[in-house]
Amino acid sequence: MIPAAFDYVRAGSAEEAIAALAEHGDEAKLLAGGHSLIPLMRFRLARPAVVVDIGRLEGLSYIRDGGDHVAIGALTRHRDVETSDLVAARAGLLGEVTSHVGDPQVRHRGTLGGAVAHGDPASDIPSALIALGATLVATGPQGSREISVDDFFSGFLETALADDEMLTEVRIPAADGARWGFEKFNRRAQDWAIVGVSAVVRAGGEVGVGLVNMHSTPVRAAAVESAAAGGASAAVAAELAAEGCDPTEDLNASVEYRQHLARVLTRRALETAGL
Amino acid sequence: MEISVTINGTTHTHDVEPRTLLVHYIRDVVGLTGTNIGCDTSSCGACTIHVNGESVKSCTMFAVQADGEDLLTIEGLADGDTLHPMQESFRQCHALQCGYCTPGMVMAAVSFLDENPDPSEREVRLGLEGNLCRCTGYHNIVKAVLHCAAGGEQ
Numbered sequence: 001m002i003p004a005a006f007d008y009v010r011a012g013s014a015e016e017a018i019a020a021l022a023e024h025g026d027e028a029k030l031l032a033g034g035h036s037l038i039p040l041m042r043f044r045l046a047r048p049a050v051v052v053d054i055g056r057l058e059g060l061s062y063i064r065d066g067g068d069h070v071a072i073g074a075l076t077r078h079r080d081v082e083t084s085d086l087v088a089a090r091a092g093l094l095g096e097v098t099s100h101v102g103d104p105q106v107r108h109r110g111t112l113g114g115a116v117a118h119g120d121p122a123s124d125i126p127s128a129l130i131a132l133g134a135t136l137v138a139t140g141p142q143g144s145r146e147i148s149v150d151d152f153f154s155g156f157l158e159t160a161l162a163d164d165e166m167l168t169e170v171r172i173p174a175a176d177g178a179r180w181g182f183e184k185f186n187r188r189a190q191d192w193a194i195v196g197v198s199a200v201v202r203a204g205g206e207v208g209v210g211l212v213n214m215h216s217t218p219v220r221a222a223a224v225e226s227a228a229a230g231g232a233s234a235a236v237a238a239e240l241a242a243e244g245c246d247p248t249e250d251l252n253a254s255v256e257y258r259q260h261l262a263r264v265l266t267r268r269a270l271e272t273a274g275l
Numbered sequence: 276m277e278i279s280v281t282i283n284g285t286t287h288t289h290d291v292e293p294r295t296l297l298v299h300y301i302r303d304v305v306g307l308t309g310t311n312i313g314c315d316t317s318s319c320g321a322c323t324i325h326v327n328g329e330s331v332k333s334c335t336m337f338a339v340q341a342d343g344e345d346l347l348t349i350e351g352l353a354d355g356d357t358l359h360p361m362q363e364s365f366r367q368c369h370a371l372q373c374g375y376c377t378p379g380m381v382m383a384a385v386s387f388l389d390e391n392p393d394p395s396e397r398e399v400r401l402g403l404e405g406n407l408c409r410c411t412g413y414h415n416i417v418k419a420v421l422h423c424a425a426g427g428e429q
């Protein structure tokens with residue numbers, strides 16, 4: 001399968017990329033590692049007129065200790081997140097979840113920013129960012145702004161990024177001493193999750209839970225978190241996992257099955273996280 | 276757009292359409308047909324090559340993204356008539372049935388051992404999860420990778 005023709009722009013800097021986005025509006029798509037965009041283009045589910053390649057930009061691939069947070073550049077590859085000692089020590093849930101994305105070849109090319117900006121409810125990584133309470137940094141012609149992960153995912157494959165903004169950094173509030181669990185239910189190795197759950201219990205006892213493929217967007221299991229904050233056990237809190245979620249039915253699972261999976265997997269993830 | 280790509284030590288310069296997938300460039304333009312196309316959906320790994328030493332699915336890159344990069348395909352793995360130790364291990368362990376997935380399997384396995392030289396069997400299976408063998412001949416493939424990791428001795 002061959003993508004539809006497009007004009008190719010190789011950006012030499014973030015400013016050039018943003019200028020190209022500003023010029024072409026929603027006709028343009030950013031290309032980072034390409035592991036979300038190229039599959040869509042091959043099926044012609046996406047037909048951008050202009051592809052702005054940011055894959056070679058210097059300075060957006062890094063993992064830094066920001067004191068109270070870990071700062072990760074948007075072009076950091078999954079492989080580098082997965083193998084980072086800093087991520088393991090201070091945002092371990094993200095490292096573990098990243099190690100379950102796709103397969104080794106995908107993780108060699110795919111980027112954290114690309115996976116997040118794609119806004120796919122079936123993607124594993126957003127669930128970890130929700131559980132950890134990440135902040136996303138978007139950069140546009142007017143400069144940068146911070147967006148809470150809770151305000152970032154606005155619809156199916158839609159995010160709060162404006163047409164002329166690019167995601168430049170992901171900030172994870174440091175989770176030293178946290179315990180976590182990640183559960184991904186799929187039928188075959190490397191498949192997307194039918195349902196997935198990221199759970200973290202911070203050293204202070206605060207609980208965060210993000211769900212994969214349970215809604216039109218990546219979604220927080222807010223009722224589970226509230227119950228856990230009120231002292232509920234993992235088993236009791238997990239019963240609320242599907243509350244407020246509107247999962248779809250597809251050939252892998254009915255709505256009821258997804259709701260059931262969310263409850264079971266949330267209990268397991270919370271138990272692994274030590275709740 | 277003109278690109279220059281080094282493949283198996285030889286630099287190739289061609290004018291390509293931006294939408295040309297890397298695997299099509301390698302097969303149809305450069306003429307190296309050892310890299311197979313299996314699924315066209317980034318699933319099967321038959322088109323796995325190395326980009327700057329790491330395994331990548333060449334159906335999920337545009338050729339323009341490989342401009343200036345150093346690629347290795349299955350044709351570049353052996354040293355003349357001497358097979359790469361992974362190829363030799365596949366041969367000794369009979370790690371193939373129809374052979375279609377083999378170039379991608381071998382390239383993925385070489386990259387995997389570079390990152391994890393002393394893997395457990397489970398780690399080998401996880402490390403090759405991006406490659407499908409539709410003959411389901413996984414048993415001997417895993418055996419071959421372990422055989423290679425152990426130095427290829429009988």
